[in-house]
Amino acid sequence: MPPVATTTPTGGGPRVLAHPSRDAIRLEDVLHALADPVRLSIVRVLADAEGECSCSVFDAPVSKSTLTHHFRVLREHGVITQTYRGTAKMNALRREDLADLFPGLLDTVLAAARRQEAAGLSAGAGAAAAGATSPS
């Protein structure tokens, strides 16, 4: 919960979104942002896109409000940048900032996510299956 600098220059419409400065990005916040399945999938899509993409290309199993919330969390925690572009809002990973602050972190997490998904696809969907819960 870093005090995101609400860079609202004029008092009017908040057409400029607040982003934390690079030095204000905290590792715990980034990890927390990445710890949510929905947000992690967003980051994965963004990483594959290799550029900007609007909010509406994501098909997460949540409502639009919730998606907005997750985007905001990602932005306020320094994981992505968001800019208005007409009626759409473009999202992009802060690859440079993150790579500079925490070298390799983003790539490692993304690789781990892909790896886990690949393993999960072959291991069956029932997440409870692996639990074993050995009945004595």
Added chain:
Amino acid sequence: MPPVATTTPTGGGPRVLAHPSRDAIRLEDVLHALADPVRLSIVRVLADAEGECSCSVFDAPVSKSTLTHHFRVLREHGVITQTYRGTAKMNALRREDLADLFPGLLDTVLAAARRQEAAGLSAGAGAAAAGATSPS
């Protein structure tokens, strides 16, 4: 919240602690476990120790109950192993399992944590400086 296998063989005293199997370790859970400052510091100490160490060597600014809670979270999320050794309980990182599931993740996070601490020591403590939080 993975269904940790409650491996309680005999109905009596739970002298054997439940650990998730390697395949049951989820990336989101590991990230969540690492997203807490207290737990991250625990993991850092454990990483520096390069082996087992008891619960009582940590001087986190929390009560003993809370520390126990964090250790349990780390264990149930697959980050550490815990074994009884007399009155003490030894903790150790699951380096192998994590390295196998998510190559480089642990080392990257640990390096990021060290990096952030080093930067934070020179940047001063006043985190609220960048905040501004301009009330519209």
Added chain:
DNA sequence: GCAGAACTACGATGGTCCTCGTACATCGGA
């Protein structure tokens, strides 16, 4: 100006998490 599209803000709800104090269990040793 007006309709539609894209997105946000707000409030509410239910759940999870962090923290703690207190009481209890286990082990080693006197």
Added chain:
DNA sequence: TCCGATGTACGAGGACCATCGTAGTTCTGC
């Protein structure tokens, strides 16, 4: 056997989070 040390379990309180629906704002195009 009894005591101290180590650590757990339980319950509670307060904060935070994820989710949603609804209403509102901003921009584009006719």
